[in-house]
Each structure stands twice: as C-alpha cells, then as structure tokens.
Amino acid sequence: MCGIVGIVGNTSVAQSIYDGLTVLQHRGQDAAGIVTINDNTFRLRKANGLVKDVFHTRHMLRLQGNIGIGHIRYPTAGTSSSSEAQPFYANSPFGLALAHNGNLTNYAELKQWLFESARRHVNTTSDSELLLNILGHELAQTEHLNLTPDDVFTSIANVHKRVRGGYATVAMIIGHGMVAFRDPNGIRPLVFGKRETDKGAEYMVASESVALDACDFEFVRDVAPGEAIYFTEDGKIHSQQCAEAPSYSPCIFEFVYFARPDSTIDKMSVYGSRVEMGKKLGEKIAKEWDDLDIDVVIPIPETSCDIALQIAHQLDIPYRQGFVKNRYIGRTFIMPGQEMRKKSVRRKLNAIGAEFKGKNVLLVDDSVVRGTTSEQIIEMARAAGAKKVYFASAAPEIRFPNVYGIDMPSANELIAHGREVEDICEIIGADELIFQDIEDLVAAVRISNPEIKRFETSVFDGVYITNDIDQGYLEELDAARNNESKEQTDKNADSIIDLHNEGA
Numbered sequence: 045m046c047g048i049v050g051i052v053g054n055t056s057v058a059q060s061i062y063d064g065l066t067v068l069q070h071r072g073q074d075a076a077g078i079v080t081i082n083d084n085t086f087r088l089r090k091a092n093g094l095v096k097d098v099f100h101t102r103h104m105l106r107l108q109g110n111i112g113i114g115h116i117r118y119p120t121a122g123t124s125s126s127s128e129a130q131p132f133y134a135n136s137p138f139g140l141a142l143a144h145n146g147n148l149t150n151y152a153e154l155k156q157w158l159f160e161s162a163r164r165h166v167n168t169t170s171d172s173e174l175l176l177n178i179l180g181h182e183l184a185q186t187e188h189l190n191l192t193p194d195d196v197f198t199s200i201a202n203v204h205k206r207v208r209g210g211y212a213t214v215a216m217i218i219g220h221g222m223v224a225f226r227d228p229n230g231i232r233p234l235v236f237g238k239r240e241t242d243k244g245a246e247y248m249v250a251s252e253s254v255a256l257d258a259c260d261f262e263f264v265r266d267v268a269p270g271e272a273i274y275f276t277e278d279g280k281i282h283s284q285q286c287a288e289a290p291s292y293s294p295c296i297f298e299f300v301y302f303a304r305p306d307s308t309i310d311k312m313s314v315y316g317s318r319v320e321m322g323k324k325l326g327e328k329i330a331k332e333w334d335d336l337d338i339d340v341v342i343p344i345p346e347t348s349c350d351i352a353l354q355i356a357h358q359l360d361i362p363y364r365q366g367f368v369k370n371r372y373i374g375r376t377f378i379m380p381g382q383e384m385r386k387k388s389v390r391r392k393l394n395a396i397g398a399e400f401k402g403k404n405v406l407l408v409d410d411s412v413v414r415g416t417t418s419e420q421i422i423e424m425a426r427a428a429g430a431k432k433v434y435f436a437s438a439a440p441e442i443r444f445p446n447v448y449g450i451d452m453p454s455a456n457e458l459i460a461h462g463r464e465v466e467d468i469c470e471i472i473g474a475d476e477l478i479f480q481d482i483e484d485l486v487a488a489v490r491i492s493n494p495e496i497k498r499f500e501t502s503v504f505d506g507v508y509i510t511n512d513i514d515q516g517y518l519e520e521l522d523a524a525r526n527n528e529s530k531e532q533t534d535k536n537a538d539s540i541i542d543l544h545n546e547g548a
C-alpha cells in the first residue's frame with residue numbers, strides 16, 4: 045500500500061509534501077520521492093529509504109515550485125529497485141509526472157498494447173510507469189495545445205477503459221496543473237482538502253485524511269470512485285465522474301491494518317471501525333469461549349491496540365500492554381522479504397514477564413496473514429511464563445491473494461490458505477484460536493457510513509471486484525512474485541541502472 049500526496053499552492057510546496065509523506069510512512073517504507081514544477085521544469089528527488097533518509101536539506105532546497113506531488117512506496121509489482129521508486133516521469137505530451145497507490149491487474153496486456161499500438165517505451169517493470177504512459181497516450185490524442193478540463197476528463201475516461209485494478213493516482217502536467225483520480229471501484233482511498241492563505245486557497249490530495257491534518261489543510265471530501273479532480277496551475281478546480289459504471293467498493297484491509305486510526309476513509313473512521321471490530325469479536329469470544337478462564341487481554345502492538353482494549357472492556361477483563369514495541373523498527377508486514385520480516389518481529393517486540401507469568405493470556409492481533417508474527421509472539425508469551433495462550437484475530441482467515449495493492453501474491457504463503465482454524469491454531473502454537481466473522485467485520489466498518497454497500501474483501505472470500513481474476517492469473521502471479529522469485533528479481537534489480545535524478 046503506497047501513500048500519495050499532491051499540492052497546488054501559492055508558495056513553495058516541498059516542505060508540506062514532505063510533512064504529508066512523513067505521516068503516510070506507515071503505508072510504505074521502501075522508497076520515497078517528490079517532484080515539483082519550477083519554471084516549467086520538473087525537479088525530482090527519489091530513492092530507496094524512509095522519508096527522513098531520502099530527503100536532505102540540499103534536496104529540499106532544490107525542490108522549488110508551488111506545485112508538486114510525492115510518493116512513499118511498498119512494492120506490489122516489479123522490483124524494489126530505486127529505478128521503480130515514484131513519482132515517474134514521461135516527457136510526452138507536455139511533460140508528465142505521476143504517483144500511484146494500487147496495482148494494475150492487466151499489466152501484461154497493457155505493456156504489449158503500449159509498445160505495439162501506442163509506440164511508447166516503458167523503462168522498468170513497474171505497473172505505475174505503465175499507468176503514466178497510458179495517461180500520456182490519452183492526453184496526446186487531444187486536439188488542443190492548451191488542454192481544457194474536458195480534454196483532461198476525456199483522457200481519464202479513456203484510461204479507465206483501458207486499465208483494470210486498483211489505482212488512486214495523482215499526476216502533474218507541465219504548463220497546466222495537477223489531476224487526481226481514483227479507480228471506478230474506489231478500491232484505494234483518496235481525499236482532497238483546502239487551505240486558505242493570504243495569497244488565496246491552496247489544494248491538497250492525499251491517500252489519507254491524516255496527511256491533510258498534518259499540513260493544516262481542511263478536509264473537503266473523498267475523491268469518488270471513477271472521479272477525476274483537475275486543479276489548474278492558477279488555482280481553479282474542475283471535477284467530473286469519468287467512469288462508465290462506478291461503484292463504491294473500498295478495500296476493507298485499509299480499516300483492518302493499513303490506514304492510521306486517526307484517518308477517515310470514505311466517511312468511515314478507521315479508529316471507530318477498529319473499536320467496533322473489538323466489540324464484535326469480544327461478543328463472539330464471550331459466546332464461544334464462555335468456559336475459558338482468561339486473566340488478561342494483551343495486544344500485539346501496534347495496530348491491534350484499539351481492538352484489544354475494546355475486547356477487554358467487553359469481557360470485563362484487565363487490558364495490559366504486555367509487549368513493548370521498539371519504536372525504531374517499522375512495520376514488519378510491509379517489509380519486502382520473509383527473512384527480514386521474521387527477524388524483525390523479535391527485534392520489534394519484547395515481553396514484560398510480570399504480565400505473563402502464571403497467567404492465562406488472550407493475545408489480540410488485527411490479522412494473521414503469513415503467521416510470522418503470531419507464531420513468534422506465542423513462543424515469547426510462553427517463554428515469559430504464560431500458562432495458557434489464547435489468540436484472537438480481528439480479521440477473518442486470509443485465504444486468497446491480493447491483486448489490488450497489498451503484497452500478498454501467493455496463496456501458499458498465507459497460513460489460512462486451505463486450512464481450518466484447528467490446523468492454524470496448531471501451527472502457530474496457541475491453546476485456542478478465534479477469528480472474526482466476515483459479516484461482523486463488514487458491519488464494524490460500515491457502522492459510520494451505511495451507504496457503502498460493498499467492500500473489496502477478496503483476501504477473505506476470493507471474490508475479485510474487477511471480474512478479471514481467474515485461477516490462471518493467480519498461478520502466474522504466484523510464480524512471478526512468491527518469496528523465492530521476488531528474492532531473485534530483487535537481486536537482479538540491483539543491476540538495473542537508474543535514469544538520472546537529482547541523486548545523493
């Protein structure tokens with residue numbers, strides 16, 4: 045899950061983009077980039093690493109301009125090479141730069157079409173570079189040298205016709221402005237805000253509302269599925285629905301794990317939904333485990349804390365932060381390789397003996413994906429002296445790959461794939477294990493916006509909203525992106541030579 049930011053301002057925007065990216069860091073830890081426009085020229089800095097490590101003062105000073113976009117990356121296609129860090133640039137037409145959160149599902153078809161019919165070269169294996177070139181091709185079909193808003197919207201409408209998958213996108217067109225658009229199902233989130241200054245209004249788009257808060261922008265609204273909002277360089281806004289049959293189907297995993305609790309996505313509070321997940325799961329535990337003697341409820345920091353607190357309240361059992369999180373280690377699930385993920389759990393979390401010794405503990409996590417965290421954490425709880433270790437997951441069993449921007453490409457790597465609760469319980473070494481029901485998860489998220497009738501829930505039920513995913517597709521994806529293949533491609537990726545950027 046990557047994070048994107050775009051600002052059209054009246055003074056230099058680089059610092060605000062930096063601040064926005066910093067609060068979106070939880071969405072991607074692999075690479076970061078900012079591109080601004082100054083005097084009709086793009087100024088770019090992108091590299092692998094965290095925001096704080098990629099941008100030094102010398103880069104910030106060079107990133108001049110009142111309009112710019114930024115990206116933080118968690119790779120779901122291509123490689124982890126710095127050449128696939130975003131934003132991407134294309135010279136034609138006009139000069140374009142683009143940042144993308146999501147994943148395209150018709151990558152192979154698009155790549156072939158771009159080469160054979162549009163005669164456009166794509167230099168990396170990134171799906172986002174394809175998206176940029178499709179947009180470029182469509183903008184090039186317009187008649188006017190001075191693009192009108194209608195030209196921009198027609199181009200985006202054509203992009204929607206060609207591209208499938210999840211995409212929340214922000215792009216800049218030199219001499220014109222910035223356009224933000226969201227896929228027709230609204231799988232990936234995108235919000236838009238406004239800031240009043242002495243010189244007039246400034247506008248910002250971002251993956252999550254928390255980025256608006258951090259930059260003092262007022263939340264205006266979510267970008268609708270299929271909609272495009274075009275901000276001209278001189279500060280005018282135009283918006284239009286560009287998809288033929290848009291439908292609201294946001295990714296439910298944003299609420300389970302990805303998004304920050306202080307964000308609101310599609311009018312639904314992430315924090316509120318997690319509290320409600322705790323309430324529903326607490327009710328299920330009370331009903332199904334009424335014979336269990338639980339002494340204490342302990343979260344697995346950090347994402348599950350709000351959920352576990354509510355479960356403890358529900359069960360009327362003490363809540364204790366029995367694990368201490370090393371604040372200098374990032375999120376383990378979005379790390380690129382399984383070896384690194386495994387090692388990081390132990391480095392990241394440590395048990396406080398007194399909370400475990402001689403007790404029956406209920407450990408709570410938001411989700412169990414590969415089982416990397418749960419397996420190790422249960423071992424740690426036992427080593428710290430727990431009598432019994434019960435485990436609860438606020439998300440149902442994750443049994444199917446994700447194809448829309450979460451790096452879960454291989455069913456075989458998912459601990460719940462083809463397994464029932466008892467088998468998973470045995471593998472992770474718990475005394476008892478319980479999962480949230482899918483209906484309860486959906487109800488927990490919908491509570492603050494009942495107008496959302498459907499969510500993208502493929503990892504739980506195998507139903508893919510874009511209707512283009514079959515077993516053959518999933519097998520090819522598995523072969524291309526399972527742990528072993530990824531290790532190999534990433535090794536080779538080191539040899540990819542980057543195109544010139546502002547550099548170190």
Ligand SMILES: O=P(O)(O)OC[C@H]1O[C@H](OP(=O)(O)OP(=O)(O)O)[C@H](O)[C@@H]1O
Pocket residue numbers: 301344345346347348374375376377378409410411412413414415416417418
């Ligand atoms: O079953 P797994 O493959 O281990 O994946 C699930 C775990 O990974 C995530 O934590 P992460 O450490 O990424 O971030 P957090 O600190 O926000 O909880 C998530 O919150 C679970 O704890």
Ligand SMILES: NC(=O)CC[C@H](N)C(=O)O
Pocket residue numbers: 045046047117118119120121122128144145146147148170171172449450
């Ligand atoms: N997580 C994402 O949104 C990834 C965006 C894009 N598919 C990439 O791999 O760079």
Ligand SMILES: [Mg+2]
Pocket residue numbers: 344345346347348409410417
């Ligand atoms: Mg976690």
